[in-house]
Amino acid sequence: MWTLDELLDRVSAALTAEYSGAPNGRVRDVPDKRAVRWYATTGLVDRPSAMRGRSALYERRHLLQLVAVKRLQSQGRTLADIQAELTGATDTTLAAIARVPEHLLVDSGDAPPPEEVRPRFWAAPAAPPTGASAGAPILPPAGAASPPAGALPAAAGAAPTAPPALSGTSPASPAAPPAAPTPPAPPEAFALNGVALPGGAVLLIPGTPTAADRAEIAAAARPLLDLLQTRGLLNEREPS
Template identity: 45%
Template sequence: MESTWTIAELAERAVEALSAGDSVQVNGRVRDMPNERLIRWYTTIGLVDPPSGRRGRTALYGPRHLRQLVAVKRRQAEGRTIAQIQAELAGATDTHLSRIAALPAPGPAPAAAPPPLEAPAAAPSLGRSRFWTPAAAPSTAAPTSAFDGGGAVPRPPVVQGVRLADGLTLLLDVPALGDDDLAAITAAAGPLLEELRRRGLIEPASPPPPETPPTEALPTDMAPPRATSADAAPDDPSGSSQ
């Protein structure tokens, strides 16, 4: 069974892997070490896969996420742009990611601690119990809970959602999003949406509606056509008039 970590533990392992290599220092436009916010951003733009599972409300990540994260930082250390890294690593195999990430080999597992010594069983008492000592009365107090007023009820966290396409919503654990944030997310989500549509994971983009040709209005000063002699009713052959 593969190991799983929280997002904070994933960031710590990525920092350890990058610190053990030779490409810790990167160019001035790139952060030296990943953090939780950077991992969420990489997930949004498709450089890191979504969490592989959850433990309650906690997202869990595995070895592939670690390889993806370290591989991205290695390529950034070489001076490559995010667009170039997306083109290379989007949907990359584990073998390709492992070659780029070059994770250090795990150290030997620590030796298991010896089991604790069991305490000797107490010898049964041969004397009579003290009849003058009253037995403890059982407690009749009901346990308290947060719903009985024994504590404050925790407020559920609020997240922000951005609808990127039909059937695809981005959830961000942030208090609020501004217009600049929405514009940046929309621009960065373009390559991700194209890849998802190519794989058939979301519906294709709807074509724009056809344009209706404009109708030419009749000038208001144009008089309606008048009837000519050819359009008049024929004469009565009997020659009689009424």
């Protein structure tokens, strides 16, 4: 697995050998960190495979997706068209488009190091007494009132003796501890999927759209996009 910086280094190396850049000159040749995170939000690139502390980790498929996006952008394709083509694409399809050199796809295979576990000192058992104090009875301090007969602890190895009960009384049972309150159930969480639209607009939906769904959504959203463009609410430059 690679960090985001390591992933972008491999994307740059893959595009160096064969990449003419976007024809309109408005698209960044190599995506930056902000663009990669935006791609993951809109579904152009898969979300990170794992986390190492607060650092996201990426794999071979992320490299193929990013390079494939830049290859198609160099042909003048829009992000909406690229998203419709690459959504759900297999690694074989991505590899044919990206043409990434094989040595850049090699993963070290090292799993992220386990986080350090701090010892729970409060859970460790108490150390047994040693030396002459082992087995010695605990005596009250000088000047303290002597306990009633039978209340002194028994010698080591002897069975403890209960103090005599008062006549006409019975020992009281200990009170049961109160039951812990039941925590409320956490609210149900669901993931949102983004559909990229022209002008930098993104439509968030709870379902998982197919490539056909995205194309029909983009067509149906045309009146809304025209209104947003008239009011100056669209970004004239799409994120790279």
